[in-house]
Amino acid sequence: MKTLKQLAAMLGVFLILTAVSLGLNFWVYQELQARLKIRMGGKYIPAVFFPSFEVRQGTFTWDDRVQLLDGNFKVTFDPLTLVSQRGIRIILTSNASKIRLLGSWAQQQGVEHAAVDSMVVDIVLGRHGLAGINEVEVRSQSFQFSLKNADKIVTPKP
Numbered sequence: 783m784k785t786l787k788q789l790a791a792m793l794g795v796f797l798i799l800t801a802v803s804l805g806l807n808f809w810v811y812q813e814l815q816a817r818l819k820i821r822m823g824g825k826y827i828p829a830v831f832f833p834s835f836e837v838r839q840g841t842f843t844w845d846d847r848v849q850l851l852d853g854n855f856k857v858t859f860d861p862l863t864l865v866s867q868r869g870i871r872i873i874l875t876s877n878a879s880k881i882r883l884l885g886s887w888a889q890q891q892g893v894e895h896a897a898v899d900s901m902v903v904d905i906v907l908g909r910h911g912l913a914g915i916n917e918v919e920v921r922s923q924s925f926q927f928s929l930k931n932a933d934k935i936v937t938p939k940p
Contacts, residue, residue, distance in 0.1 A: 834858040846885035853879020869908035876901040
């Protein structure tokens with residue numbers, strides 16, 4: 783009887799940790815879209831027990847910067863930054879995807895549409911949007927784009 787209670791307690795803890803993990807991943811998925819004002823499309827696949835999720839056959843448009851036309855990407859976040867003053871650190875990685883550079887990023891590179899070999903976007907999400915860009919690196923056969931340590935000071939809205 784004691785073994786059955788211990789097994790039930792372990793199963794209960796496992797289910798609670800699973801629910802917390804899945805809930806936290808979905809919350810970050812929603813916050814990423816809300817704070818950056820983007821809408822992601824594709825199949826959302828959360829990781830269990832890891833602070834990450836994948837979006838397969840995904841699409842999104844980020845401001846006047848970049849549009850993912852098609853590709854799989856993985857989003858990882860640092861759970862310790864969920865309570866930090868600066869914001870949530872998010873790392874998006876993608877391989878073999880199709881993108882479209884927008885605005886000044888397209889003008890700077892002289893390329894609009896591209897097949898991307900690899901993409902890494904390491905950003906900090908503040909309460910009111912993008913708080914900083916630690917790194918954006920895109921590698922393609924047609925171009926390479928890199929941006930590092932571009933902090934953005936977010937001014938509070940009146």
